[in-house]
Amino acid sequence: GDSVTQMEGPVTLSEEAFLTINCTYTATGYPSLFWYVQYPGEGLQLLLKATKADDKGSNKGFEATYRKETTSFHLEKGSVQVSDSAVYFCALSPHPQGGSEKLVFGKGTKLTVNP
Amino acid sequence: DAGVIQSPRHEVTEMGQEVTLRCKPISGHDYLFWYRQTMMRGLELLIYFNNNVPIDDSGMPEDRFSAKMPNASFSTLKIQPSEPRDSAVYFCASSSHGGNTDTQYFGPGTRLTVL
Numbered sequence: 729g730d731s732v733t734q735m736e737g738p739v740t741l742s743e744e745a746f747l748t749i750n751c752t753y754t755a756t757g758y759p760s761l762f763w764y765v766q767y768p769g770e771g772l773q774l775l776l777k778a779t780k781a782d783d784k785g786s787n788k789g790f791e792a793t794y795r796k797e798t799t800s801f802h803l804e805k806g807s808v809q810v811s812d813s814a815v816y817f818c819a820l821s822p823h824p825q826g827g828s829e830k831l832v833f834g835k836g837t838k839l840t841v842n843p
Numbered sequence: 844d845a846g847v848i849q850s851p852r853h854e855v856t857e858m859g860q861e862v863t864l865r866c867k868p869i870s871g872h873d874y875l876f877w878y879r880q881t882m883m884r885g886l887e888l889l890i891y892f893n894n895n896v897p898i899d900d901s902g903m904p905e906d907r908f909s910a911k912m913p914n915a916s917f918s919t920l921k922i923q924p925s926e927p928r929d930s931a932v933y934f935c936a937s938s939s940h941g942g943n944t945d946t947q948y949f950g951p952g953t954r955l956t957v958l
Contacts, residue, residue: 770951774948
């Protein structure tokens with residue numbers, strides 16, 4: 729079945745460091761791909777998404793490119809801040825247009841950024 | 844927009860008691876999802892509804908769990924009888940078919956502790 733694998737954390741970085749969180753997926757067809765972020769004590773929020781191959785999603789300095797050939801959607805940020813400390817979830821929707829149907833989530837990667 | 848509303852935010856109960864979690868989705872959204880989050884198992888989809896009708900309940904762990912959506916603005920997740928292994932954070936999310944169909948909006952969650 730469809731699945732998402734993301735790098736295990738926790739990840740600890742100093743402020744202004746470069747961030748990469750790896751995510752790979754297995755899916756039949758052409759899924760939509762997402763990154764969600766969960767700040768302490770809160771629910772998940774959509775960070776960015778991409779709906780087709782070679783699309784790049786971006787938001788708040790974060791970027792991820794939908795790579796069909798490597799079935800990957802790695803999250804990157806050039807310079808992290810303390811306020812980026814959170815848990816990051818990679819997810820896919822099995823349907824090309826998403827269709828608001830169920831998402832398949834990775835296990836999450838906890839990021840801590842130290843000043 | 845108030846976002847997805849969940850109540851209570853925290854619930855502490857004793858094993859064997861009935862627990863009812865409540866969710867009010869964003870007005871106009873026609874999909875509603877219930878998730879459970881634990882350290883061991885990550886984020887799991889329990890059940891989701893479309894237009895108040897349950898579409899997929901394959902994630903519901905066992906018969907002790909039940910979910911209802913009597914109208915478009917209210918849903919409940921009930922556990923009867925509760926067990927310590929049900930301790931988790933339960934999230935409700937909603938989304939809309941049409942427009943930004945892929946984005947699920949999460950509530951703040953209910954932290955359930957079963958003693």
